[in-house]
Amino acid sequence: MSAATSHLKTLDYSVVQQCMHCGMCLPTCPTYDKTKLERNSPRGRIALMRAIADDRLEVTKTFGEEMYFCLGCLACQTACPAGVNYAELFEHARAEIEERGVLNSPKRNLIRGFTVGWLFMDLRRLELLGKILRFYQQLGLQALIRRSGVLKLLSKRMQELEAMTPDVQPAFSAELIAPITSAVGDRKYRVGMLTGCAQDLTFSDVNRDTVEVLAANGCEVVSPPEQSCCGSLHAHNGEWMLAQQLARRNIDQFPPERFDAIITNAGGCGSHLKHYAKLLADDPVYLHRAELWDRRVKDIHEWLAEIRFRVPRSAFRVGQRETRNTELGTQTVTYHESCHLSHGQRIVNQPREILRAIPGLKLVELPEASWCCGSAGIYNFTQPEMAGQLLDRKIRHIKSTGVSIVATANPGCLLQLINGAKQHGLKPRIVHPITLLAEAYRAERRE
Numbered sequence: 001m002s003a004a005t006s007h008l009k010t011l012d013y014s015v016v017q018q019c020m021h022c023g024m025c026l027p028t029c030p031t032y033d034k035t036k037l038e039r040n041s042p043r044g045r046i047a048l049m050r051a052i053a054d055d056r057l058e059v060t061k062t063f064g065e066e067m068y069f070c071l072g073c074l075a076c077q078t079a080c081p082a083g084v085n086y087a088e089l090f091e092h093a094r095a096e097i098e099e100r101g102v103l104n105s106p107k108r109n110l111i112r113g114f115t116v117g118w119l120f121m122d123l124r125r126l127e128l129l130g131k132i133l134r135f136y137q138q139l140g141l142q143a144l145i146r147r148s149g150v151l152k153l154l155s156k157r158m159q160e161l162e163a164m165t166p167d168v169q170p171a172f173s174a175e176l177i178a179p180i181t182s183a184v185g186d187r188k189y190r191v192g193m194l195t196g197c198a199q200d201l202t203f204s205d206v207n208r209d210t211v212e213v214l215a216a217n218g219c220e221v222v223s224p225p226e227q228s229c230c231g232s233l234h235a236h237n238g239e240w241m242l243a244q245q246l247a248r249r250n251i252d253q254f255p256p257e258r259f260d261a262i263i264t265n266a267g268g269c270g271s272h273l274k275h276y277a278k279l280l281a282d283d284p285v286y287l288h289r290a291e292l293w294d295r296r297v298k299d300i301h302e303w304l305a306e307i308r309f310r311v312p313r314s315a316f317r318v319g320q321r322e323t324r325n326t327e328l329g330t331q332t333v334t335y336h337e338s339c340h341l342s343h344g345q346r347i348v349n350q351p352r353e354i355l356r357a358i359p360g361l362k363l364v365e366l367p368e369a370s371w372c373c374g375s376a377g378i379y380n381f382t383q384p385e386m387a388g389q390l391l392d393r394k395i396r397h398i399k400s401t402g403v404s405i406v407a408t409a410n411p412g413c414l415l416q417l418i419n420g421a422k423q424h425g426l427k428p429r430i431v432h433p434i435t436l437l438a439e440a441y442r443a444e445r446r447e
């Protein structure tokens with residue numbers, strides 16, 4: 001590949017050479033914490049990237065494996081006093097690895113081609129797969145197969161993957177949310193609502209809750225039934241061109257000039273959605289709109305704090321939706337920060353502000369709340385050992401709080417914590433903060 005098409009060599013050199021090797025990021029890096037090896041640290045990885053940009057190092061399989069051992073959690077970016085843009089370096093490094101094909105193998109190419117290149121490029125395909133999985137789960141076939149012991153014939157890894165299969169929602173977002181939802185009372189804002197890909201399959205109820213909360217705060221909500229993936233999966237896995245295609249589709253579907261805000265409730269998506277202008281920097285047709293798009297995209301917590309959301313009047317009722325237990329009393333909740341919400345978007349206080357505002361809930365701080373849970377996009381599938389250790393660490397901290405509810409704002413984190421709680425026999429309810437706010441508003445209406 002020529003230098004002209006090399007991602008790292010063509011990246012703005014001020015980004016590549018910004019690291020001053022101080023090492024302040026090292027204690028915040030989960031992979032360095034685990035191995036204590038410089039090459040598994042942010043500083044070590046940046047040095048490798050710079051060596052490639054400077055033509056002192058070739059892109060090799062070892063470099064590729066190193067960059068896929070990195071979680072992309074961006075804790076190093078928060079810690080860095082020099083303002084190193086690790087997110088940009090990381091995405092360019094992975095794009096370069098994919099262009100050079102140093103990790104290619106028939107199995108890997110097949111899996112990537114099917115998922116990143118086909119399934120997530122048209123969400124009707126993902127929905128079809130979700131419907132098949134839902135049918136399999138609703139018929140009780142999954143439970144039957146699990147009980148039969150036949151899964152023991154599979155490899156240990158396949159058994160672990162099977163155990164991680166999420167429960168598919170009984171209805172997807174398009175069945176739960178009208179294309180246009182009117183504001184309750186006077187309309188103050190017009191917002192677009194992105195329903196996501198994995199979020200739609202596994203947490204469409206959170207999307208419905210988000211729309212309800214927005215409407216209750218004076219927003220008219222536009223949510224077209226057929227939407228596209230935001231492209232974060234593609235960008236984080238080196239598929240730059242596919243990520244660009246999806247960005248253009250989203251800008252066309254949600255013209256930013258027509259909305260006061262374009263809302264996402266998934267930390268991982270938001271972190272990517274706010275950088276379409278960088279992604280489309282060489283596209284003269286879309287760049288201007290992409291810049292406006294970046295300013296319009298808001299995480300739901302960020303938006304609610306900005307418009308000064310209405311504090312619910314009613315006391316929160318214990319697990320009312322799941323257990324129908326209507327006992328009143330203060331419940332304890334802890335908050336796990338999604339990496340891409342806290343480190344990627346610097347949204348730290350707003351979710352806590354929402355949780356504290358719900359009557360009947362008491363927020364208990366989680367030790368190491370911003371330490372990655374191991375989900376990290378598809379990291380728990382590609383690096384199960386490291387992901388498992390991070391999950392165990394997170395679950396230990398959750399246990400230490402003794403709470404009855406754990407709130408977190410990203411579908412990957414929700415699934416990871418639900419799986420961890422199952423493995424460790426923990427009982428707390430694991431839920432998106434916005435669901436708790438929606439439930440508090442609903443309780444008001446029943447009074």
Ligand code: SF4
Pocket residue numbers: 028029030031032040041042045069070071072073074075076077086
């Ligand atoms: S993104 Fe996370 S895992 Fe990767 S270098 Fe930074 S802190 Fe370490």
Ligand code: SF4
Pocket residue numbers: 018019020021022023024025026042043046076079080081082083084
């Ligand atoms: S990335 Fe930032 S914190 Fe880490 S070594 Fe470089 S300058 Fe220091």
